[in-house]
Amino acid sequence: MHCATCTGTVKEALESLKGVEDARVNLATEKAAFIYDPAVLSMGEVENAVKESGYEVVRDEITLTIGDMHCATCALTIEESLKEVPGVSNARVNFALGKATVDYDASLADEAVLKKAVEDVGYRVLEVQGVMSEQMARQEELREGFRAFAVAAAFSIPIVIISMSYDFLLMDSLDVQIRNWLLLVLATPVQFYAGLRYYRGTYWALRNRRANMDTLVVLGTTAAWAYSLIVTLLPEAVASTDVYFDTSSVIITLVLAGKYLELRSRGRASDAIVKLMNLQPPQALLVKDGQEVLVEVDEVVEGDVVLVKPGERIPVDGEVVSGQSAVDESLVTGESIPREKAPGSSVTGGTVNIGGVLRVRATRVGRNTTLAQIVKLVEDAQSTKAPIERLADSVAAVFVPIVMAIASATFLFWYFIGSGLWDVGDALTFSLTTTVAVLVIACPCALGLATPTAIVVGTGTGARMGILIKNAPALETAHRLTTVIFDKTGTLTRGEPKVVRLELGSAHDDKELLLAAGSAEKGSEHVLSKAVISAAESAGLILDSPETSKTVAGEGISSVVRGKEVSVGNRRLLQRLGIQLRGLEGTMESMENEGMTVMACVSNGQVLGLIGVADTLKPEAKEAIVGLRDLDLKVAMLTGDNERTARAIANQAGIEEFRAQVLPADKAGAVKAFQEKGEVVAMVGDGINDAPALAQADIGIALGTGTDIALESGNIVLMGEDLRGVVTAIKLSKRTFAKIRQNLFWALFYNTASIPIAAGVLFPLTNWLLSPMIAAGAMAFSSVSVVTNASLLRRFKP
Template identity: 40%
Template sequence: VGGMMCNDCVSKVKTNVAKINGVRRVEVSLDDGRANVTYETTQTDPHAIQTTVNELGFVVTLPEKIQPSSATLSVEGLGCDLCALSVQRVLTSKAGVISVTTSVEERKVLVDFYGYEVKASDLCRFINNAGYPAVVVSEQGPPDLASALFSVAGMTCMSCVNSLEGLLSGTKGVEGVRVSLQDGTAAVVFVPSIVTTFQIVEVINDAGFECHVKHRVPGDSSDSEATPLLKTASVKSASSSSLKVPEISSRVSPAKDDSTLQSPPRVFLLAADGRNEPLEKCHLHVRGMTCASCVSAVEKNLLKLEGVAQALVSLLAERAEVKYDPRKVSPLQLVEVTCDLGYQASLIEDLEYQYGEIELRIKGMTCASCVSSIETAVLKQPGVTKASASLSTQRGHFVFDPEVTGPRHIVHTIEEMGFEAAPAGVNQTDVDHLTHAAEIRKWRRAFLISLLCGVPTMAVMVYFMMFSDMDSHCCLLPGLSLENLLLFLFATPVQFVGGRHFYLPAFRALRHGMANMDVLVMLATNISYFYSVAVLAYFMAAQADHSPMTFFDTVPMLIVFLCLGRWMEHLAKRHTSDALTKLISLQATEATLVTLDDRGEVATEKQIDVNLIQRNDLIKVIPGEKIPVDGKVARGTSNVSEAHITGEPLPVAKEVGSAVMAGSINENGVLLINATHVGKDTTLAQIVKLVEEAQSSKAPIQQLADRIAGYFVPTVVLLSILTLIVWIVVGFSRIEIIHKYYGTVKGMSDSEVVMQFAFQCALTVLSIACPCALGLATPTAVMVGTGVGATNGILIKGAETLETMCKVKCFAFDKTGTITRGTPVLVYVGLLSQAKASSSRALLALIGTAESGSEHPIAKAISSYAKQLLVTDVLGSCENFEAVSGLGLSCRVGNLSGILNVASDKSTDSDRPDLPLVEVQHIGKGTLQDASHEGAWDGTHDVLVGNREWMKQNSVVVPAFVDSLMCRKEMLGQTVILCSVDGELAGVLAVSDTPKPEARATVRALKEMGFKVVLLTGDNRQTASAIAQEVSIDEVFAQVLPSHKAEKVQQLQTRGLKVAMVGDGINDSPALVHADVGIALSNGTDVAIEAADLVLIRNNLYDVIAAVDLSRKTVRRIRINFFLASIYNLVGIPLAAGVFMPFGVALLPWMGAAAMALSSVSVVTSSLLLYLYKKPVLYTGPGPAKTAIGANMRLADNLNCSDGCEPSSARRVDDKGYPLRDSLLPEICIQRQLEGLPVDDLSHSL
């Protein structure tokens, strides 16, 4: 390949060649200027590869080793050497011709050529055009190829696969091999004239496997099935004939380079007539599934049906989505197969739940005809199921199948008709609602309008009270004073304009037989105003010589303080939804849609509304932008901040294939994202929905407050009437009590004074009573509490969960994946002193190499650690591999010397914070052999890895002290493996599913808080007890089936305990449902776990402590709010009623209104204090522990190991999960002290 100048050129060649059908491997070297391509000859050819690279702008020269074709042509008129030279010149000038040999005597031409560039018939045409008639006498080319798919039984690991592929590749006549361990098949391309399928079967059987032919595809048949190697619907044979795609090709996608950018394909079958027909899709409701195994069983059995191309089963939704060929299978057959498995299945007829919806603003509609034409045109589009347009609102609502169409297609259809269409903006409306923007504007405007009359009213009151007497301002007219006139003029606008925000809701409430706070305000202001108007009119009609005392001042003052209170209340309420507002604001409003050209390069970019993104769209996100949808990275690498969604403070690295969430922020790289979930299906949308539902739910204590509020207003009205009556009676019987407070007013009779004071107290009772404080006590605290939880990675699904969490007395934990990591890891390496492999690096290099070809979890755990320890991606070589199920494996391992020498030059293990925690110990007696010197590991070594029986069968002696050590490890629930090198036992390894780093601290913290902690697991009792002991759990329920976990939870509840169940939300779902509080751990993208009441997004077990702590603080804040509201009303109403008047304390109505406004603001402000909440964190750093929990995390630093054992590499970890190399785990030291004792003394010591 000429013209490659940099690594970008290399990447471009590699990426584009990898996209060609049939290309299996591409290796490009910039230094050599070469590209080595492995391809299937039945699917592509060198010419297609050459053309692809040429189109990129590079010069391609094909190697000479490609097998050419040859043809013998009979040429009439070839009478002399000049004619022969002329023919030679014509042919050699054509592409693909290698050599030309002419025979004038025989009048024949022999041509060697590349058949993929030129054909024999083309050669004849070239000669004919030169004036010499020519025909093809004979033609020879590369041998015709055939392919077959063989079923192979007995393969157990990748070493079997490699061995079989090597064996078949060396068989004469075999051109290509691919062996699949998962499917148990071997696909072979071969030359049928050299080797037959029967001979291939014999070769495989001789290798120790059981084999038979599954599919046979001859290469010389134009209508036969395609080679099983072909995993795509478009193929090209060696003879350029069309091949029919086998049924399996619709289920298996071709192996592609990970760097290749592809759009997710829709599933197609190739019909007999060559037409592409999309599969149909149906949904089944499947009940009775309890775990991931159930899901796997349903999927596998559905895929076994002929015609089923894809089956996706959701455990939580209890639904199965199946894509199938309706010509081969029906939905009823799918239901029948699922029922045969023991589940209850039914076909979902109403698929409305899966449809997408969009609301569009449509401009340009002028009449009903426009509406009809839009609806008709959109409904004609494939996939659109509902179209509704409204002329009055200029909007349209459309429902569609996202698998077929999307919102952009609908918008395009409408715009083609001449109208303007765009998504209706709803996000800003949601944010405005949460921020109370409209309410704040309304009450601020009402306050300012009322203040225009309230300030003059206060000035008039002060002036006439302090600077004027009754004689000087009485009277403008008989019975009408200047003071009353001015107060009437200022009160009237407020009464009929400023108070409308209270009166309209009050009338609506009374019309429905209800009474609320607005009713109290309406009563107080209307009684004050109309009583004053009535008494003033009476005095004027009676031509009185003085003007009466009125309550005109009450109306504007009351409304001013009430509007001010409501304004301040909504200002405070705005902050209760800060967390939810922030989540909604994370949603991007626009996105960059990109399309790719045939070479995979970006062809176009377009800014679109985020609501127009469709599933499978390719979205470009530059640094600093918000990711608009959930999806997977198709190209690029970057760090993404997910802090606002998961609470994880550190950016998360993303690469090709990584999942990303809507709302997260791209930090430093350009990403192309393939949209998988859009609109309401994104993780962010689900979180917002859960938080909204939680904030709108009611706790039991709030329901009590609502019942109290229902009786509050009628009670206050009765108390106000009672206050009026009592003071009238008291006033007329003992007027001196009123005179002591009220004094003697010149010009007013005693009866006027009594009525004036009685009305004042009654109005103040109406003004000061506030059910709002009671009503705000719980919801404001719940909104802030759930919002704070969401920002800290704790999703609380309802207010009742908060309250119930405070009553929980027992925590039940699942083991696998909850207390433990869920995957086995290497935890112990025991080195026999007298063995050759007396260093951990040498032993793990041997065993890691032997296990590297296996997919078994234990093998992967060992090989993974070995690669980390030796700082390499490739271990030594492995040959003569043999594995026996249930026993172990044997092989010859070599090429270790170089790896060990390089590893020895690296930093020591103690300087490797990236290494997992593994205990290393020398066992047995004898002198340690030096296995680190150069050349110690040259050559190959026989390695055995397995259990005791495997060692016994291979005549390897296992000493008694090693057997005893294995027993002790197995008692701890660990899987123990023996290893021998060159016939001599070399070491002992232990693999275990270890507890999470935070598990022990979480359990201890719960115990300190007074909780009972139990372990629920389906694992055996021995393993469960070992894990429980390690994390300090006292009570264990082992060997419990998922369905029986719920019974164990109920058993705990019968003891009178409120139980919280902590699980992974899948196989623990029955227990999560039956528990008083179900807590599910999530990875951040599966937050809609229906079975749980509380979801820990960060998947950190210590967040259970934070959930308990937050629940307690939220409920405590609710109780404080209730206390404030209750004390306010219990003290305020008697104060307003004049009960404390003998002590010289009484209130005017406007003072009561001010106090009422202050009460609501104080309750909301109290709730806002929850924003100061700090989540408890796990203390793991060095230095003195700062809390009791932290003290429990301190580990002994000065423990010594007996018998001179090598210090353990097990260490405690820091806050990032890295081990701190300055202390030993005390449990391991105690364990090693036991292991160092003689076997006979062990039981006595225990």
């Protein structure tokens, strides 16, 4: 907001909403206060109203680490609870990472309120500070899981041995009773100690009027244990003396084993963030008052000078003040060739000094370092949801109630109908067996892990290669791309144009031409201006400072130098000034056909000469274009150059389609023109003068070396300058999305096929019934297999 009109606009937008009263907007504090009825209006609707009026709502964001989540339903329960907190505009819970990311208004909610919302639905918020603390919390959760499994296994193994022994040996009724009591004693700790977490989860789920994976496990195992208890206590009340303590115990043991393996696999899936954080050394050698002092890296402040010895990691972002060395930036940018550093060079925290000793003045520390920003981007990306995940969420929301309904129908069918049509033995035993099998074989976990695990591994793998995928929707969109558009200057080319040819007009010699053009351009930051100034200075000329200068976008510059008007620019500038090239027209065309950007220098209505500037293609440009074509993608180029120059550059790069004379402000419109033809477009640029085009594209790919501009621009950021990274990014996105589809297919196919088999659909044809114990093993395997399949992305190679 900039003025009173702004506050009035926002006030009107708020008061137009039904349920809002007494809206007050303060320009000085940039805050709006109002009374509203939450039963009529949500904060999300309020935020949308402000956005539609042309302003943004600035919100706080917090990430909570959650414990005790067992399935996708748990994540949905927490998400809904957080969204109900006044002041929360959005909440995203990632089951694979065990994290909740919440956008909220700090004037209405705080961390304590958000934690309580999580705890009120039966889950823990783990107290973590930093990635190492979080690792320790996750390790403790893993140890708890293993302890529960170990207890269950210690009791289940003798239970299975005793059960099998009595099945093979003929025992009298007394021996059977002793066996049943012994099994009861052994099975009860498994059921109510090792399985306590599932009872606790079921309790909270029922309190929240939900059912989850815990509910299925509890229903299935409790039914088997309770039936066996009745047989043990009242053997005369049932037709059979068979008990199913082995079934209930083995099911819990296998489910715990599956959960333990799943937790381990999920931990490995998020290793990328830990490895990124570990790039920053914990300590730095601070140079203070001529003394070298070893301090914690958190104690370094901007302006401090640190000493970095060969083989050490640079602790902070900074500028070299003394020393020369080569620095390995591969773990940050993905580029393997070390970069030479000298006084004045910028260095990035986390990179390795592999040459001489460097003294570095800190320019960015703590959360402001490039490495910290990269970690934050990856964490944010991993917390987002791909649109395809809505399918999984929709199914997960109704999955458990449907399974419970199927289990009930299974019991009723076999007890009242099936037992009369086929020889099933004892109807109650058979019906109970099929019901338990249905309950324990169903696996909502696989469904909930299918998408987020692949996203976590995919984004982490990308970060390791210097590719930052900033959100999950970008992954999904990338696999549908049909066209990739490159900006020319600084993207396809090196971005270091140089004067390669001079053609004289009325100027007497090259020096007169360069002196006039260089003086007119002096002070300009345009890359072409810098090329002209550099050429003039290299010729030993002392440039005059212009008295006045005016830059016209897409044309050039007009200045007054020593009382004379001097203009340097392209054909558009000449046309506006009414200047004719006459004998130089053919020369200009010839230079443009060679791929030069040609500028005319005009003084007092006379063309002093032509200046040809060329920017060479990056050496890997052609290989990158071929790689994109191999992916069946169309490739196009945008440039501000004229038609001839653009065609020459496009031919060198192997690009067939291009748009010439596109002003920076028109690049977004050029991208939109491709989209209107039905193309799904990726725009590749440096994020400096093509940010609107990157935003307009379906996928914006920003090419840079870790600059703030590059990090802020686009959906995908390449930390290095190698154009082959564009191909790698698209390949990785396609591979990640393929893993998501594989996982979703497996999860849906597994549940669709296994539940009917567990319900006994094959029994009339084969006289075979699925054991509940095998069903539990299959359920445990299904979630582990999904995580393992996603983890294969760590082996991705371009």
